[in-house]
Amino acid sequence: MSVRGIINDCKEGRISVGEAERLLKRESFIDMGFAKIDSSRELRSGFPEVVFCQGKEDGFLTEIYKKIYEKEGRVLGTRASLHQAELIKGIFPEAVYDKVSCILKIDTTETELKGKVAVCTAGTADISVAEEAALTAEFFGTKVERIYDVGVSGLHRLLSKLDSITSANCIVAVAGMEGALGSVIGGLVSVPVIAVPTSVGYGASFGGLSALLTMINSCANGISVVNIDNGYGAGYIATQINRLAIRDGNTEHCK
Numbered sequence: 001m002s003v004r005g006i007i008n009d010c011k012e013g014r015i016s017v018g019e020a021e022r023l024l025k026r027e028s029f030i031d032m033g034f035a036k037i038d039s040s041r042e043l044r045s046g047f048p049e050v051v052f053c054q055g056k057e058d059g060f061l062t063e064i065y066k067k068i069y070e071k072e073g074r075v076l077g078t079r080a081s082l083h084q085a086e087l088i089k090g091i092f093p094e095a096v097y098d099k100v101s102c103i104l105k106i107d108t109t110e111t112e113l114k115g116k117v118a119v120c121t122a123g124t125a126d127i128s129v130a131e132e133a134a135l136t137a138e139f140f141g142t143k144v145e146r147i148y149d150v151g152v153s154g155l156h157r158l159l160s161k162l163d164s165i166t167s168a169n170c171i172v173a174v175a176g177m178e179g180a181l182g183s184v185i186g187g188l189v190s191v192p193v194i195a196v197p198t199s200v201g202y203g204a205s206f207g208g209l210s211a212l213l214t215m216i217n218s219c220a221n222g223i224s225v226v227n228i229d230n231g232y233g234a235g236y237i238a239t240q241i242n243r244l245a246i247r248d249g250n251t252e253h254c255k
Contacts, residue, residue, distance in 0.1 A: 054079035080104035101131035118168035122151030122175035132231025169245035176200025179211025186220030
């Protein structure tokens with residue numbers, strides 16, 4: 001039974017508070033031998049465990065998806081290949097695979113999207129990483145506005161979307177090449193900016209290292225930086241910030 005299921009059963013009077021407490025404390029992780037599913041993660045952090053699909057053996061991957069789905073009723077997987085998507089969809093026909101972001105999820109719930117996070121990219125080549133961020137945030141209940149191809153080589157494109165960007169509780173800025181987008185946005189807004197360097201660029205970009213260093217050395221304030229191509233990490237942090245904004249009364253975009 002999922003954590004949400006236990007809470008709902010207790011709320012509806014199907015189980016007692018004591019029984020709900022016993023079920024929640026029964027096991028902090030599920031030992032599968034080859035993997036240990038962190039079944040109490042949502043209780044501790046507010047987010048269930050997510051599957052990093054890349055490199056996982058087929059049998060391991062399917063068993064992990066089965067177990068998390070059994071416990072949580074939904075699963076989010078990142079960096080999944082087309083082969084892995086077909087494998088999971090053969091077991092769970094309702095699974096959805098996004099070829100752009102390589103997100104592989106099972107989610108039949110009606111999740112209400114709240115607040116607002118703006119996910120921006122410098123170029124079209126950065127969209128795969130941006131979509132990983134956007135779909136992650138949406139899976140966790142965040143309303144996302146996508147603002148793509150607004151890099152600094154045509155600053156007027158970014159400025160034309162400034163009203164939408166400044167109305168967000170948090171901004172994710174995804175950029176390769178020299179990675180300047182985060183700094184530019186950081187100087188224009190009053191909310192946190194999560195800069196995501198991508199491995200997009202020619203030789204001297206060093207597979208995203210140039211963009212990473214630019215973002216870390218930004219002179220703009222209020223910018224945090226995640227690892228190269230780490231859209232998932234950006235979407236996760238953006239959701240945490242968005243939840244805080246909602247909790248603290250910033251309800252302008254929560255409807």
